[in-house]
Amino acid sequence: MADRRDWLEEGLRVLGEEGAPALTVDRLAARLGLTKGSFYHHFKGMTGYKTDLLAHYEAEHTGRYIADAEREGGAAPRDRLLRLRDLVLQDKAGSDRLEIAMRAWALQDPEVRALQQRVDELRVGYLRELVGGAGGGDADATPLARLLYLLLVGAQQLVPPLPAEELREVYGLALRLAPQEEGPGT
Template sequence: MVTKTDWLDAGLKVLADEGSLALTIERLTTELGLSKGSYYHHFKGTGGFRTALLEHFEGKFTTRLIDAVERRPEADASTKLTELMNLVLADPDSVRLEIAVRAWALQDPEARAAQERVDHARTAYLQALCRGIGSVKEPDHLAKLLYLILIGAEQIVPPVPAAELRALYGTTLSLATGAPFLI
């Protein structure tokens, strides 16, 4: 039996591959090989699906990552930052999805609000981590810079490969902390 999460994961795949205009009932039922009845069992129409999809994106690509890092509350901020960056860089397929959600946010107020929540949560968490690294002079600026490096690296064509992005993060953090920082 197909679950609500299966529908949402299929929606994220369609969104990443084809953009927000492809998020139709017909496209999703084709993707999963199911009937519209199964779709309506889980969602109250397209609006309900899109709301749930944005929440799923936020949970899977923001909240889940923060929660994974915070499973080790005793770890210092540098260790947590390294772990977070490794988690982010471990999923190269998420780049297309991130681009698709940002494009959708330019056209849809609900997607824009979700993107704003995601950006705020991510930068706030990065700020908290950077504030915990004692040698950083401008931790809030560093946090924004780290996030902007990721967003920019995803937006250029082709996107910056994870290995190069890892090196850019290492260089940035070494410059900011005055000490070698390996990601």
């Protein structure tokens, strides 16, 4: 028996593979090998499902990365920034299509657009916090945070998307060019 999370994860897979028009109860049920009744046991129709799916996307594809970077990245902001980079690049192949599909859906649907705007702001805000704490300075923190985020979004839009290792090289260059926190004796 599939639980609520199974339905949401399958929805993200469908969205990434086939786009928002493919998000139907029939398609989801068929892919999970379940009845539509199981869907309605967990959700109040497609409207409720969409709202829950968007919240799940935000939690899994933004909140989880931030929480993991905070927990696993160490005390120094630059270490958390590098851990965040590693987490994002580790999942890059599976998330590129989903991110593209979500942005395409946001062009058509105000609820999705509001979610995408909130996610973008949260992601850039977290990057700004890390960059500023790593010595980016107030004047550079926001533009550098945007640059790092735009590198990811732009890499996803290339056909084919830029592979993780090539994006790692670009991030390495961007971080080498970024202002560093001055240590003792510098």
